[in-house]
Amino acid sequence: MDIKENIQRIAATLPAGVQLIAVSKTKPAEAIEEAYVWGQRAFGENRPQEMAAKYQRLPKDIEWHMIGQLQEKNVKYIAPFVRLIHSVDSLKLLMKIDREAAKCCRTIDCLLEFHIAEETTKSGLTYEQAVGIVESEEYRELKNVRIAGVMGIATYTEDAEQVRREFRQLKQMFDRLKELYFTGKPEFKEISMGMSGDYRIAVEEGCTMVRIGSSIFGRREYMNTK
Numbered sequence: 001m002d003i004k005e006n007i008q009r010i011a012a013t014l015p016a017g018v019q020l021i022a023v024s025k026t027k028p029a030e031a032i033e034e035a036y037v038w039g040q041r042a043f044g045e046n047r048p049q050e051m052a053a054k055y056q057r058l059p060k061d062i063e064w065h066m067i068g069q070l071q072e073k074n075v076k077y078i079a080p081f082v083r084l085i086h087s088v089d090s091l092k093l094l095m096k097i098d099r100e101a102a103k104c105c106r107t108i109d110c111l112l113e114f115h116i117a118e119e120t121t122k123s124g125l126t127y128e129q130a131v132g133i134v135e136s137e138e139y140r141e142l143k144n145v146r147i148a149g150v151m152g153i154a155t156y157t158e159d160a161e162q163v164r165r166e167f168r169q170l171k172q173m174f175d176r177l178k179e180l181y182f183t184g185k186p187e188f189k190e191i192s193m194g195m196s197g198d199y200r201i202a203v204e205e206g207c208t209m210v211r212i213g214s215s216i217f218g219r220r221e222y223m224n225t226k
């Protein structure tokens, strides 16, 4: 696997305004260092303890992105340094992130994760549930989190048109939320969608972040689609 070549090839296809998150979950710190040398600064992980261990070892100007399902009890491991949590799927989790961020005197940016795939095993909110969060009293009182946009994972399928419809739906939910709840909030701007197999479609449908793992680092020893 030539990490440098992969990053350069993918980066060259991304329009300005789309950030590449290199998904390094399960990969050793050495693989991250290699990408880092070639200029990559944003890395995605799905296990809090693994992310914290890598944070300890690696250069401090790396941006760490939590992309996997996050349990409340594990927020403390990443709260001191995480750049963006892509996978907020409940008000309770958002409230927990707020408490842990306050302990670190930080404000943590979060994305609302939407369920856009056909598979019921994938997590995420419905549009109505997201509205329930942003309209709640509890949310309005949070001082140490900012909702910075939305995230979604498309169905794992060969059917490109289905994937496109799902990404388009996520973009529409972003636009509606922006108009109804986040006008005048410039931080609400991120649409995190697209992985190795479908990021080209996500770019065409207006994403601002792609999360790419195996096309950069090679296939993983175990699969975790979350």
Ligand SMILES: *Cc1c(COP(=O)(O)O)cnc(C)c1O
Pocket (backbone or CB within 6 Å): 023, 025, 046, 067, 068, 153, 194, 195, 196, 197, 211, 212, 213, 214, 215, 224, 225, 226
């Ligand atoms: C693992 C993972 C990715 C990267 O998947 P690849 O197919 O290896 O690019 C992206 N997003 C999430 C949420 C993931 O868990």
